[in-house]
Amino acid sequence: MGLLEEAMGLSIYTAYNTNVDAITFLNGEIVQALIEEFGAETVRKRMDDYPREINEPLDFVARLVHALKTGKPMAVPLVNEELHTWFDSHFKYDVERMGGQAGIIANLLANLDFRRVIVYTPHLARKQAEMFVDKPNLFYPVIEDGRLAFKHPREAYREGDPIKVNRIFEFRAGTTFRLGDETIRVPFSGRFIVSARFESIRIYTEPELKRFLPEIGLQVDGAILSGYQGIKLRYSDGKDANHYLREAKKDILLLKREKDVRVHLEFASIQNRELRKKVIYNLFPLVDSVGMDEAEIAHVLNALGYSKLAERIFTYNRIEDTVLGGKILVDEMNLEVLQIHTIYYIMYITHSDNPLSEEELRSSLELATTLAAARASLGDIKSPEDIKVGTRVPYNEYGEFVKLRFEEAKRRLRTREYKVVIIPTRLVRNPVSTVGLGDTISAGAFTSYLAMLRKKGEL
Numbered sequence: 001m002g003l004l005e006e007a008m009g010l011s012i013y014t015a016y017n018t019n020v021d022a023i024t025f026l027n028g029e030i031v032q033a034l035i036e037e038f039g040a041e042t043v044r045k046r047m048d049d050y051p052r053e054i055n056e057p058l059d060f061v062a063r064l065v066h067a068l069k070t071g072k073p074m075a076v077p078l079v080n081e082e083l084h085t086w087f088d089s090h091f092k093y094d095v096e097r098m099g100g101q102a103g104i105i106a107n108l109l110a111n112l113d114f115r116r117v118i119v120y121t122p123h124l125a126r127k128q129a130e131m132f133v134d135k136p137n138l139f140y141p142v143i144e145d146g147r148l149a150f151k152h153p154r155e156a157y158r159e160g161d162p163i164k165v166n167r168i169f170e171f172r173a174g175t176t177f178r179l180g181d182e183t184i185r186v187p188f189s190g191r192f193i194v195s196a197r198f199e200s201i202r203i204y205t206e207p208e209l210k211r212f213l214p215e216i217g218l219q220v221d222g223a224i225l226s227g228y229q230g231i232k233l234r235y236s237d238g239k240d241a242n243h244y245l246r247e248a249k250k251d252i253l254l255l256k257r258e259k260d261v262r263v264h265l266e267f268a269s270i271q272n273r274e275l276r277k278k279v280i281y282n283l284f285p286l287v288d289s290v291g292m293d294e295a296e297i298a299h300v301l302n303a304l305g306y307s308k309l310a311e312r313i314f315t316y317n318r319i320e321d322t323v324l325g326g327k328i329l330v331d332e333m334n335l336e337v338l339q340i341h342t343i344y345y346i347m348y349i350t351h352s353d354n355p356l357s358e359e360e361l362r363s364s365l366e367l368a369t370t371l372a373a374a375r376a377s378l379g380d381i382k383s384p385e386d387i388k389v390g391t392r393v394p395y396n397e398y399g400e401f402v403k404l405r406f407e408e409a410k411r412r413l414r415t416r417e418y419k420v421v422i423i424p425t426r427l428v429r430n431p432v433s434t435v436g437l438g439d440t441i442s443a444g445a446f447t448s449y450l451a452m453l454r455k456k457g458e459l
């Protein structure tokens with residue numbers, strides 16, 4: 001509890017993405033019915049095409065079955081707004097809750113009783129605002145009489161703002177269905193996200209607020225930024241990804257102008273290669289910390305031109321390759337810290353001059369996985385007390401194997417110029433929900449990292 005208490009003393013700014021998650025819990029029958037509707041052969045063919053966007057229902061079914069087969073969490077953009085009626089006629093939504101990394105992280109840190117959590121999202125419809133937890137430490141920045149002020153997000157909503165609804169399909173390990181003559185058994189619990197990508201939803205800071213970012217930077221101990229995957233390459237009003245990324249760069253520089261506030265970027269899967277590359281090259285060099293999962297590190301390495309290494313990570317999931325990839329990324333983008341979370345382990349890679357010791361870095365990851373295990377067990381973290389549930393979740397069955405492989409990797413690779421630490425994850429066998437676990441890991445890791453920096457006078 002000690003490290004969490006230290007982290008709770010921090011004030012954090014988080015932006016940009018929030019949405020409403022409409023969650024459906026899948027079972028074998030639902031999936032089977034979808035396959036029957038389109039025919040197994042047709043579904044299989046479309047799976048081979050591997051559509052990067054959802055334009056018609058068959059794209060959805062194909063990518064869903066693919067995700068179920070691998071058991072890997074996936075998010076695919078929905079670009080055809082008309083499909084909402086198809087989804088509404090096929091699924092009923094079991095739960096609606098806060099979605100989007102910034103929204104999830106804001107609620108998490110507010111529930112953990114952090115000193116102050118300032119959350120900014122450019123679109124704040126009433127329904128979206130109501131998804132924020134009712135906590136007195138949670139604030140939304142507003143401009144009143146030309147001055148910066150703070151309100152609870154529920155008091156700051158704007159009637160008429162657009163609202164983004166993502167459809168989330170939660171699946172459980174062991175779910176079984178047939179695709180023609182093939183029997184598919186889902187290997188891991190996870191979720192498939194159909195993320196709405198419409199014109200009206202943008203990732204930016206409103207111009208009136210932008211000039212107050214230095215003031216916000218002064219008021220916080222760290223910032224967690226996310227949502228760049230929601231940028232589109234082109235908009236009908238002529239704006240494009242370059243425009244939004246230039247603005248995103250300015251935001252980071254403005255936050256850091258008065259005080260070099262540490263910035264963590266939480267990277268999410270970006271299907272479009274061109275956009276992925278732009279986000280990496282524009283933003284990684286400006287931030288201090290980056291978090292991502294294993295599939296994403298492979299994508300990032302691919303974008304940087306390391307296609308063979310990326311391919312190896314995709315195919316074999318070897319720790320050694322992930323460490324190598326992490327070293328490359330930390331070097332090329334000159335990150336202070338890179339955090340990679342996978343189903344079986346979490347890793348930090350820093351340069352050897354990082355102010356924290358390997359022991360301290362490990363304790364930060366410990367806190368991260370314990371928080372995620374608590375969330376997976378409970379569905380949500382409502383108070384700092386809830387972390388206790390996480391401490392009772394055992395490390396995954398491959399824990400010892402992970403440590404062994406890691407020691408081997410360290411011997412084979414040159415790691416003297418780095419600090420590389422790894423811990424096995426505490427894995428909940430039957431998670432209530434898997435949405436937001438990665439965000440929980442990253443928020444827990446980054447804030448506890450900051451807490452230890454602060455203790456050393458490095459913040």
Ligand code: AMP
Pocket residue numbers: 073189292293341342343344345372373376425426427428429430431434436437438439441
């Ligand atoms: P992401 O893919 O970014 O949402 O991250 C998911 C992360 O959550 C994984 O890398 C695991 O470390 C963690 N996780 C996934 N499933 C579970 C579970 N059942 N119990 C605890 N942690 C989990």
